[in-house]
Amino acid sequence: MRPFDDIDRIARAEALDRVAAPARDLVNKVLTDRRIADVLHGVPIGHPLHPILAQASFGSFVSAGLLDLVPRTRRPAAALIGVGLLTAVPTAAAGWADYSQAHEEQQRVGIVHAAANITMLAGYVMSLGARLRGRSTRGALWGWAALTVGSAGAALGGHLSYHQALGANHAEDYPHIGPEDWTDAGAVADLPDGEPVERRVGEVRVVVVRRGDEIRALGQRCPHASAPLSDGKVTDVDGDACLECPWHGSVFRLDDGRVMHGPATAPAAPFPARVRDGRVELRVATWPGVPAG
């Protein structure tokens, strides 16, 4: 039995839904401001925010644990624990935002990940308290205990990202598999005005939207969690025609796939379009967000 098989068992443990689902509902109840949610997901930087912040927090804790092994470094170790506790606040906020838009198996692992991290933080509060009372050895012991639990939590976080693809870009492959040359995608006359429809270009599925004479196409798979974008709806954001994902409401600009609202942080794959003899032709843009001419 490989150790990470046990994490798969966590993902299948439906009993965890008794805690995971109410936690998700609570986050969704609290996190109603879309601009704040976008920042917490990482939309402005085009990358999930939680793993970046987690480096600052967990890195501080690991560094403190190492310093505790070195004579006369207990004060800087205490300072690092303070930094770790402070940065844990936005780290947790970003993590809960991502959690609220995850699927059930991810949420089961996510709730155990959160429980481990909360336990770790409680341990570091005890550690810091002991240090402030001058009990540096006791503080170091609390710190190492907290680090042990936190390491298990970090392993679960890695599993969420790399194995369960929470936060991963689910549209990354389009520039590699989409046709580089103009490829037929059906008759213009078959495209309803203002409605997304699924089409195939070569072996690749795309979503095509015609608005009057304008035709735009994106990769069919949502970068957030692979929802079929042709089931979404056309909307308008700041004067730009966009497509809203049917599962968690990410909004992508039709012109270039840019993320206007999360939880997605990676752009949808744009497929530049042209019309020849009443037929739509598409080819993949070589780099998402930069439409080819």
Ligand code: FES
């Ligand atoms: S699959 Fe989640 S926003 Fe599209």
